[in-house]
Structure formats: C-alpha cells, structure tokens
Amino acid sequence: MTTTPTPDGAPVRVVVVDDHAMFRSGVRAELTSVGAGQVEVVAEAADVDEAVAAVATHEPEVVLLDVHLPGGGGVEVMRRSPGTPARFLALSVSDAAEDVIGTIRGGARGYVTKTITGPELVAAIRRVSEGDAVFSPRLAGFVLDAFAGSIDVAAVDEDLDRLTEREREVMRLIARGYAYKEVAKELFISIKTVETHMSSVLRKLQLSSRHELTRWANDRRLL
Structure with a gap:
C-alpha cells in the first residue's frame, strides 16, 4: 500500500471510529485542542458500515480505529477498505495479545490504548501518517513475541x-x-x-x- 505524504505543515486528516459517542466526542475535542494545526478530524463513525463509508467519502490520511465494533470489528473495516491510501491506527481499551496481533495482521500500522494522553495521540497519528509503526510500549512486545513464535x-x-x-x-x-x-x-x-x-x-x-x-x-x- 502506498500513501501520498501529507504536505509539510498541513494537518493530518483523521476519521475517528468508535461505537461510543461520548468517547468519539472526547477524542475530537482533545485532538482539536492539543492537535490544532497538526490533525483535523474530518468525520466520525460508530460501526463498520459507517466507517467504511467515511473512509471512502473523506479519504483521510489516518483512521483512528476501535478494535471491537458492531458489524465485525476493526479488522472488518480494513478488509472492506481495499486500496484506500489511509493508514489505520488502533485505539482500544483492550491491550490483550490476540487483539493486538490480530489487528496488526489485519493491516493496522499501529496500536495504542485508551490510556494514551492527548499529545501522545497526536504524535502517534502524525507518525503513522508518515509511515511509522506505533505501539504503546507493552504492546510492541506482543507483536515481537507472536512473530518469534512464543505466543500460540x-x-x-x-x-x-x-x-x-x-x-x-x-x-x-x-x-x-x-x-x-x-x-x-x-x-x-x-x-x-x-x-x-x-x-x-x-x-x-x-x-x-x-x-x-x-x-x-x-x-x-x-x-
């Protein structure tokens, strides 16, 4: 998958996908506050169908994606968005090994938990938009262990x-x-x-x- 880089100084266009309206509103407010000029939330979605439509319509650089969603989960969003230039960053309450590994195998470029701070999330979005892989520290070990074969x-x-x-x-x-x-x-x-x-x-x-x-x-x- 190739991604056209965001022009220097331009905000990263983001779609926020989560089935809790209060959480989506909180993320939007936080990104608008601490990420002003760096990120721009262009749409929100509450389930798989809405997410797929939002990605196709708004063509974001990054999709901030919950792992567990009505209609099939975050992996289903990625599966149904073939060819999109967007990169996917999982943002989930779950830090379980199988969720992390399954989401990365499904196509996500990173995985962070909902304990992340606003400035850290802005930085993670920027890094993912530039092609980096981003993980909360503990979660990176799961990915390494899985590909090393130590987690069945x-x-x-x-x-x-x-x-x-x-x-x-x-x-x-x-x-x-x-x-x-x-x-x-x-x-x-x-x-x-x-x-x-x-x-x-x-x-x-x-x-x-x-x-x-x-x-x-x-x-x-x-x-």
Whole structure:
C-alpha cells in the first residue's frame, strides 16, 4: 500500500471510529485542542458500515480505529477498505495479545490504548501518517513475541471464539480485578449487564469463579 505524504505543515486528516459517542466526542475535542494545526478530524463513525463509508467519502490520511465494533470489528473495516491510501491506527481499551496481533495482521500500522494522553495521540497519528509503526510500549512486545513464535495465537483464538466481543471486554476487566461497578463505567453498560456477561463467560469457559478466570487469562497472556 502506498500513501501520498501529507504536505509539510498541513494537518493530518483523521476519521475517528468508535461505537461510543461520548468517547468519539472526547477524542475530537482533545485532538482539536492539543492537535490544532497538526490533525483535523474530518468525520466520525460508530460501526463498520459507517466507517467504511467515511473512509471512502473523506479519504483521510489516518483512521483512528476501535478494535471491537458492531458489524465485525476493526479488522472488518480494513478488509472492506481495499486500496484506500489511509493508514489505520488502533485505539482500544483492550491491550490483550490476540487483539493486538490480530489487528496488526489485519493491516493496522499501529496500536495504542485508551490510556494514551492527548499529545501522545497526536504524535502517534502524525507518525503513522508518515509511515511509522506505533505501539504503546507493552504492546510492541506482543507483536515481537507472536512473530518469534512464543505466543500460540491459534490456541488463544480457539478459546476466545466461544465469547462475544463484549464478553471478551468484560472478561479482561474482571480478570484484572475490576469491580462490576468499575467495569460498567468503563464499558458504558449497566451493572446488571456486566453480571449477565460474567455468568456467560464463566459458563462458556467452564470456570467457577473470577479467581479461576484470572488464572485462565494470565496463563494465556491476556492481561
């Protein structure tokens, strides 16, 4: 894939893709504030179909892409955008190995987590637009380990295929020690919904407690 470089001094045109409207608004506001003159948000999208249409219509240099989206996820956006000159930078709450590796294999040029600061995100967007690969520090190790063969991605994927995307998000947060209330706040869902997803996760993985879930996730390097 080739990309026409952004002229020196011109802002990088960005499409923000995330299924949470509040998060998209926050990213737009942050980029407008700290990235004035460096980046320009030209469109937003909430699901795969909207994202594919926005990329085709607005021809951005960079697509800031959530990993888990209604309609197939971030990888599906990249798959359905063949030939686009845009480069894709994943911005996700997930820092699990299989998400990082799968997204990079799907065509992303970088992967950063939602703990990133505004100035760091602006810098990452600029670097990706120039052709660099950008990762949050911990995530770069996952990519190196995967291509060195020390992470059995196929085995991890087989286990996780039993879970929906939302169940995976709940699973990771619970396994890291988050309380149900904290998970609900992080994912913009109700505590009751968290409890329902947690019950489903334990049933599908044949586990009996959150302590077993933590050990299960740790053994698979999902934390």
